[in-house]
Amino acid sequence: MAGKEYYLMHKNVRVCLMEIDEGGRLSRIRINQAEKEHVPLGGQMNSTKFHEWWRDRAIPKTRHGAQTALQRLGYPSAGSALVNNLALSLSDCYWIMPRGTDLSWEDVNLYANDFVDSFGEITINRDYRIDLRKATRFDCAASQGELQKKWCIDADGRRYMIKGNYGQSYQQSLNEVFASSLHRQQGFLNHAEYTLADVRIDGDQEGLGCLCYDFCSEGAECISAWELLQTVKLRSNESYYYPLKEVCLSLGMKEADFTAFMDYQIMTDFLISNTDRHMNNIAVMRDPDTLEIRGFAPIYDSGNSMFYNVSFQSGKDIWKTDYLRRHP
Numbered sequence: 001m002a003g004k005e006y007y008l009m010h011k012n013v014r015v016c017l018m019e020i021d022e023g024g025r026l027s028r029i030r031i032n033q034a035e036k037e038h039v040p041l042g043g044q045m046n047s048t049k050f051h052e053w054w055r056d057r058a059i060p061k062t063r064h065g066a067q068t069a070l071q072r073l074g075y076p077s078a079g080s081a082l083v084n085n086l087a088l089s090l091s092d093c094y095w096i097m098p099r100g101t102d103l104s105w106e107d108v109n110l111y112a113n114d115f116v117d118s119f120g121e122i123t124i125n126r127d128y129r130i131d132l133r134k135a136t137r138f139d140c141a142a143s144q145g146e147l148q149k150k151w152c153i154d155a156d157g158r159r160y161m162i163k164g165n166y167g168q169s170y171q172q173s174l175n176e177v178f179a180s181s182l183h184r185q186q187g188f189l190n191h192a193e194y195t196l197a198d199v200r201i202d203g204d205q206e207g208l209g210c211l212c213y214d215f216c217s218e219g220a221e222c223i224s225a226w227e228l229l230q231t232v233k234l235r236s237n238e239s240y241y242y243p244l245k246e247v248c249l250s251l252g253m254k255e256a257d258f259t260a261f262m263d264y265q266i267m268t269d270f271l272i273s274n275t276d277r278h279m280n281n282i283a284v285m286r287d288p289d290t291l292e293i294r295g296f297a298p299i300y301d302s303g304n305s306m307f308y309n310v311s312f313q314s315g316k317d318i319w320k321t322d323y324l325r326r327h328p
Helices: 033-038 045-059 068-070 079-082 118-124 171-184 225-229 241-250 254-269 312-326
Strands: 004-010 013-020 026-033 093-096 150-151 160-163 195-201 206-211 221-223 281-286 293-296
Touching: 004 293, 013 033, 013 093, 026 225, 033 254, 045 195, 045 225, 171 206, 171 254, 195 281, 221 225, 225 281, 241 254
Parallel strands: none
Antiparallel strands: 004 013, 004 093, 013 026, 150 160, 160 206, 195 206, 221 281, 281 293
């Protein structure tokens, strides 16, 4: 079945015209050459990269509770949810506009318009369903990561994200709060500030999660390091550090700024034994209007650290085995 035509928009800039079928698959992509600098960095190299950029925008299938939530919301796939919600995100200023409509960025963007994150509500509060696309025009369907997440709006209109945990432990949320404290005590300001939050878990019980306020806005969008790496050819078995450095410097970042940030992040991840600092958990900030790179995004997602997935008893057994090995 032929897809419907949509413009990929960057705020009010028409980046390209493309067809999208009901499952969210793209075809017949036609770049607006007059605005080609607004093509997402991750999709600029070739058509394959563009398709990958689009697929990465959808809710990951690996997110806990994702399939159940999609079914309850009436979506056959994450791709269809992405299209139905105009591919809106609270990380950047890209979205899709159906051809023939007169929508504008001001009409739809999640930074200025009210929304309810129905998907996040179901996955983070699995037995506590609120809202099924009735209260607002737009849900938030573009959010990366495997943990349950929910976007919210506080009384002052500020956007914030609540995250849950794996299993029965709250350690990932506690780790995020600990990492925030560590950065503060080091006098390092460029980090996401996490605080504890109440969430509802299995059996309709109260539990602990964590929250942080959005560091993106209409004037500052986030681009992952993985997306940046899609602009260069990577050699097999090559460390990502130097290609990432090459891309960042080519976009105008100062070498001293790159080195200082990466050195600090590597050092603190080592200290807390963070096992999750992959290329989608490092990002840079960009002005969506001038396309100027402003520097690294705040350090975020430090919850998978301090042996979060090792039980206390397992930890004791590991320590005992290691001690006996060293002291036969």
